[in-house]
Amino acid sequence: MRALIQRVTKAAVHVDGAEIGAIGQGLLILICAMEGDDAAKSKALAAKISKLRIFTDDAGKMNKSLVDIGGAALVVSQFTLAADTSRGNRPGFSAAAKPDIGRALYEHFIEDMSALGVPTATGSFGADMAVSLTNDGPVTIWLDV
Template identity: 80%
Template sequence: MRALIQRVTDAAVRVDGDVIGEIGKGLLILVCAMEGDDAATSKTLATKISKLRIFADDGGKMNKSLVDVGGAALIVSQFTLAADTSRGNRPGFSTAAKPDVGRTLYAQFVNDVSDLGIQTATGSFGADMAVSLTNDGPVTIWIDVLD
């Protein structure tokens, strides 16, 4: 699985103008299931993200995790993270999981993050979404988990 995480002071996702998910302090997690991913891949990614020490401690050093600071996660499916731009000008997405597998793994990932005690909010798989955020830092990190 592949994720792009952004440390945020707030983030929200809208579908047809209506807010369907929002958080305060925490992480916006854009996630893509890749071909060959499974439930174990999802759990590995959720655990890795929950333990990343990217929040400031009392000394201002990035030394605390999402769990440590009691932050939330807004999790949005984004198959375009699988973009292959190595040839031509039109990205290819053939390495992304098929939609039915992607939907299942997205739901699994949301559950895996929630099971770690993290408050979660979500987008809507396959919907045309508008995502807004205030990137804190800015801190933006790309994560690939290969099983």
């Protein structure tokens, strides 16, 4: 699975003008299930993200995890993270999991994050979403599992 995480002071997602998910301090997680991914990869990615020490401690060093600070996660499906731009000017997305598998793994990842004690808000799989955030740092990290 592939994720782009952004440390945020707040983030929200809207569909058709209505807010469907929002968080305060925590992580905006853009997530893409890749061809060949399974539930074990979802669980491993959730564990990695929840423990990643990218929040500052009292000394100003990135030493605390999402769990340590009691932060939340906003999880948004993002199949375009699978973009292949190696040929031409139009990206290809064949490396992304098929939609039914992608949806199942997206939902599994949300459950995995929640099971780790992380308050989790979500986008809407396959919807046209408007995502807003205040990037803290900025800290943005790409993860592949």
